[in-house]
Amino acid sequence: MVENLKEKLISQAQEVSRLRSELVRLNTAILRWAGEAAGREVGPKPVAPCTGCEHSQESAQLRDKLSQLQLEVVENKGMLSELNLEVQQKTDRLAEVELRLKDCLAEKAQEEERLSRRLRDSHETIASLRAQSPPVKYVIKTVEVESSKTKQALSESQARNQHLQEQVAMQRQVLKEMEQQLQSSHQLTAQLRAQIAMYESELERAHGQMLEEMQSLEEDKNRAIEEAFARAQVEMKAVHENLAGVRTNLLTLQPALRTLTNDYNGLKRQVRGFPLLLQEALKSVKAEIGQAIEEVNSNNQELLRKYRRELQLRKKCHNELVRLKGNIRVIARVRPVTKEDGEGPEATNAVTFDADDDSIIHLLHKGKPVSFELDKVFSPRASQQDVFQEVQALITSCIDGFNVCIFAYGQTGAGKTYTMEGTPENPGINQRALQLLFSEVQEKASDWDYTITVSAAEIYNEVLRDLLGQEPQEKLEIRLCPDGSGQLYVPGLTEFRVQSVEDINKVFEFGHTNRTTEFTNLNEHSSRSHALLIVTVRGVDCSTGLRTTGKLNLVDLAGSERVGKSGAEGSRLREAQHINKSLSALGDVIAALRSRQGHVPFRNSKLTYLLQDSLSGDSKTLMVVQVSPVEKNTSETLYSLKFAERVRSVELGPGSRRAELGSWSSQEHLEWEPACQTPQPSARAHSAPGSGTTSRPGSIRRKLQCYSAKR
Numbered sequence: 001m002v003e004n005l006k007e008k009l010i011s012q013a014q015e016v017s018r019l020r021s022e023l024v025r026l027n028t029a030i031l032r033w034a035g036e037a038a039g040r041e042v043g044p045k046p047v048a049p050c051t052g053c054e055h056s057q058e059s060a061q062l063r064d065k066l067s068q069l070q071l072e073v074v075e076n077k078g079m080l081s082e083l084n085l086e087v088q089q090k091t092d093r094l095a096e097v098e099l100r101l102k103d104c105l106a107e108k109a110q111e112e113e114r115l116s117r118r119l120r121d122s123h124e125t126i127a128s129l130r131a132q133s134p135p136v137k138y139v140i141k142t143v144e145v146e147s148s149k150t151k152q153a154l155s156e157s158q159a160r161n162q163h164l165q166e167q168v169a170m171q172r173q174v175l176k177e178m179e180q181q182l183q184s185s186h187q188l189t190a191q192l193r194a195q196i197a198m199y200e201s202e203l204e205r206a207h208g209q210m211l212e213e214m215q216s217l218e219e220d221k222n223r224a225i226e227e228a229f230a231r232a233q234v235e236m237k238a239v240h241e242n243l244a245g246v247r248t249n250l251l252t253l254q255p256a257l258r259t260l261t262n263d264y265n266g267l268k269r270q271v272r273g274f275p276l277l278l279q280e281a282l283k284s285v286k287a288e289i290g291q292a293i294e295e296v297n298s299n300n301q302e303l304l305r306k307y308r309r310e311l312q313l314r315k316k317c318h319n320e321l322v323r324l325k326g327n328i329r330v331i332a333r334v335r336p337v338t339k340e341d342g343e344g345p346e347a348t349n350a351v352t353f354d355a356d357d358d359s360i361i362h363l364l365h366k367g368k369p370v371s372f373e374l375d376k377v378f379s380p381r382a383s384q385q386d387v388f389q390e391v392q393a394l395i396t397s398c399i400d401g402f403n404v405c406i407f408a409y410g411q412t413g414a415g416k417t418y419t420m421e422g423t424p425e426n427p428g429i430n431q432r433a434l435q436l437l438f439s440e441v442q443e444k445a446s447d448w449d450y451t452i453t454v455s456a457a458e459i460y461n462e463v464l465r466d467l468l469g470q471e472p473q474e475k476l477e478i479r480l481c482p483d484g485s486g487q488l489y490v491p492g493l494t495e496f497r498v499q500s501v502e503d504i505n506k507v508f509e510f511g512h513t514n515r516t517t518e519f520t521n522l523n524e525h526s527s528r529s530h531a532l533l534i535v536t537v538r539g540v541d542c543s544t545g546l547r548t549t550g551k552l553n554l555v556d557l558a559g560s561e562r563v564g565k566s567g568a569e570g571s572r573l574r575e576a577q578h579i580n581k582s583l584s585a586l587g588d589v590i591a592a593l594r595s596r597q598g599h600v601p602f603r604n605s606k607l608t609y610l611l612q613d614s615l616s617g618d619s620k621t622l623m624v625v626q627v628s629p630v631e632k633n634t635s636e637t638l639y640s641l642k643f644a645e646r647v648r649s650v651e652l653g654p655g656s657r658r659a660e661l662g663s664w665s666s667q668e669h670l671e672w673e674p675a676c677q678t679p680q681p682s683a684r685a686h687s688a689p690g691s692g693t694t695s696r697p698g699s700i701r702r703k704l705q706c707y708s709a710k711r
C-alpha cells in the first residue's frame with residue numbers, strides 16, 4: 001500500500017509540475033499577445049482615417065476582453081500556487097507518515113524475530129527436557145511457567161501489533177483523505193485547464209479578429225494613400241499648368257519691370273537731391289515766418305501801446321464817473337423763496353442772475369425778460385455777512401467823521417427788516433455795524449477817545465417818534481440849532497450811550513418793546529412806517545484835541561408797494577399817501593444830490609429833512625433795494641428795480657440841464673420819468689428788452705465799486 005501511495009504521489013507531483021510548466025507557457029503566450037496588442041495600439045495609429053470605425057470599437061472590446069482574461073489568469077495563478085502549497089504540505093505530511101510507518105514496521109519485524117527466536121529456543125529446551133525424564137516434570141513446569149511468560153510477551157506483542165495496525169488504519173484513513181484532496185485538486189486542475197483552454201481559444205479568436213481588423217485597416221490606409229496620391233497628381237498637374245501661365249506672364253512683365261526700374265532709379269536720384277531742396281525751402285519759410293513774427297510783434301507793441309492809452313483813458317473816465325456819481329450807491333438783494341410765498345405758478349421764481357456780472361439782474365415780468373444794472377446784486381444765496389461785507393467800508397468811514405445813510409427799500413415782505421435787523425441768530429446790518437464800530441473804536445483807543453450813542457426813531461404818517469424815550473407817543477420836531485450853524489437837531493430824542501455789545505442788545509430790545517406795546521399789529525404798522533437807527537460816533541484825538549463826529553443812519557423804509565392805486569380808503573389811503581410822499585422826496589433828494597443841484601428839496605418830507613445832514617456834503621449813501629423773487633410780486637419788483645436804477649442813473653449834467661430834470665415829488669415816486677431822455681450810461685430798464693443796450697464791462701464797473709467803497 002505504501003508503495004502504491006508512493007507511486008500515486010510521484011505521479012501527482014509529475015502532474016503538478018506538468019501543469020506548472022503548462023501554466024508558464026500560457027503565461028508567456030499571454031504576455032506575448034499582450035505585447036503584440038500594445039504594439040498594435042501604438043502601431044496602427046498612423047492609419048488615422050480608421051479612427052471611429054467599427055473595427056476600432058471591436059478591437060477595443062477585444063482589448064478589454066484580453067485584459068479581463070489576463071486578470072482571470074492572474075487569479076488562477078494565485079489559486080494554483082495556493083494548491084501547490086497545499087500539495088507540498090500534504091506531500092510533507094505523507095513523507096512523515098511514511099517515515100513513522102517504516103519505523104513501526106522495523107520495530108514489528110524486530111519484535112517478531114525476537115519472539116520467534118525465543119519460541120525456537122523454548123521448543124529446543126522442551127525437546128531437550130523431554131529427553132531427560134525425571135526432571136521433565138520440573139522442566140515442563142518451568143517451560144509452562146516460561147511459556148506463560150512467553151504468552152504474556154506474545155499477548156503484549158499482539159497488543160502492540162494491534163496498536164500498530166490501528167495506526168496503519170489511521171494512516172490509511174489519512175491517506176484516503178489526502179487521496180480525496182488530491183482528487184479534488186485534480187478536478188480543480190482540470191477545471192483550470194478547461195478555463196485556460198477556453199481563454200486560449202478566446203485569445204486565439206481575439207487575435208484572429210485583430211489580425212482581420214489590422215488587415216482591413218491596412219487596406220483602408222492603402223486605399224486612402226492611393227486616393228491622396230491620385231489627387232496630388234491632379235493638383236500637381238494644375239500647378240504645373242499655372243506655373244506655365246506664370247512663366248509666360250513673367251516673360252511679358254519683364255519689359256514693364258525694366259521701365260519701373262528706370263523710373264525707380266530716376267526717383268532715387270531725385271530723392272538724393274531732396275534734402276538740399278527741403279533745406280532751401282525751410283530756410284525761405286523760416287525767413288518768412290520770422291518776418292511775419294516781427295510784423296506781429298510790432299503790431300502787438302502798437303496794440304499794447306493803444307491798449308495802455310485806452311486803459312488810462314478809461315481810468316480817467318471812471319474817476320470822472322465816480323466823482324460825478326458821488327457817494328451814492330445802489331445795490332439789490334433778492335430774498336429766497338419762502339413758505340409764505342405759497343405754492344403753484346404764483347410762487348415760481350422770476351428772477352435770474354448773470355453768471356459773469358454780479359451787477360446784472362434779470363426779471364421775467366408777464367413773460368417778458370427785463371434786465372437791470374445796479375452797483376451790485378446779491379442773490380438769495382448771499383448771507384448776512386456777505387451783504388455786510390459790502391457795506392462795512394461805509395460804516396467804518398463814520399469813525400473818520402463821515403455821515404452815512406443806509407436805506408432798505410422795497411415792497412413789504414421783500415426782506416428789508418431781515419437785511420437791517422435780521423434775526424437773533426443771524427443779525428443784520430444794524431447789529432453788525434455797531435459791533436464793527438465797537439471793535440474799530442477799541443483798536444484806536446490808544447490815540448482816540450470815542451463815544452458811541454444810539455437813537456431809535458420812527459416816522460409814521462409824517463410824524464417822528466422816539467423809540468427809546470419814556471413817552472413814545474410824543475411827536476418830535478426837527479429844529480435848526482439856535483447857534484446859527486445851520487445844523488439840525490431833534491429836541492427830546494433820546495440818545496443812548498452804548499459801551500458794549502450788551503448795551504446794543506438792550507437798546508434794540510427796548511426799542512422793540514416800545515414798538516410792540518404801542519401798536520397792536522406791529523407787522524402791519526412797521527411796514528407803513530420808516531424805522532431809523534441813528535448811531536453817532538464822536539471822537540477826540542487825545543494828542544491834538546481834534547474832534548470828529550460821524551453819523552450812521554440805518555433806515556428800514558416803509559413798504560414801497562403802491563397801495564394808493566388799489567383804491568384804499570381812510571387811514572390806509574392816508575398812510576399810502578404819506579409813504580408815497582416821503583419815498584418820492586427821498587428819490588428827489590438823491591436825484592438832486594447826484595445831479596449836484598443847488599437846491600436839494602430836503603424839506604419835502606420828515607425823513608429827508610431829518611437826514612439832511614447825513615445826505616448832503618461829503619456824506620455817503622447806500623440804497624439796498626430788496627426784491628421778492630416770486631412770480632406774483634413781479635410788478636412790484638419791476639417798480640422797485642426801476643426806482644433803483646433811476647436813483648443810480650441820475651446823471652450829473654451842466655447847470656443848464658438841471659431845469660430839464662423832472663421833480664420826484666411832483667408825481668408819484670414810482671412813476672417818475674425824466675422829462676428829457678438824456679443819454680444814460682445804462683439805459684436797460686428804459687429800453688425794450690433785447691434792443692441793443694450799451695453796457696459797460698462788469699470788471700470795470702466792479703473796479704469802480706471797489707474804488708467808491710474804499711472812499
Ligand code: ADP
Pocket residue numbers: 334335336338380410411412413414415416417418419527626
Ligand atoms: P420786509 O421788512 O421787507 O417787509 P421781511 O424782512 O420781514 O420783509 O422779510 C419777509 C420774510 O422773508 C421774513 O420771514 C424774513 O425772515 C424772510 N427773509 C427775507 N429776506 C431773507 C433772506 N435773505 N434770507 C432768508 N429769509 C429772508
Ligand code: MG
Pocket residue numbers: 413416417418526527556
Ligand atoms: Mg419790515
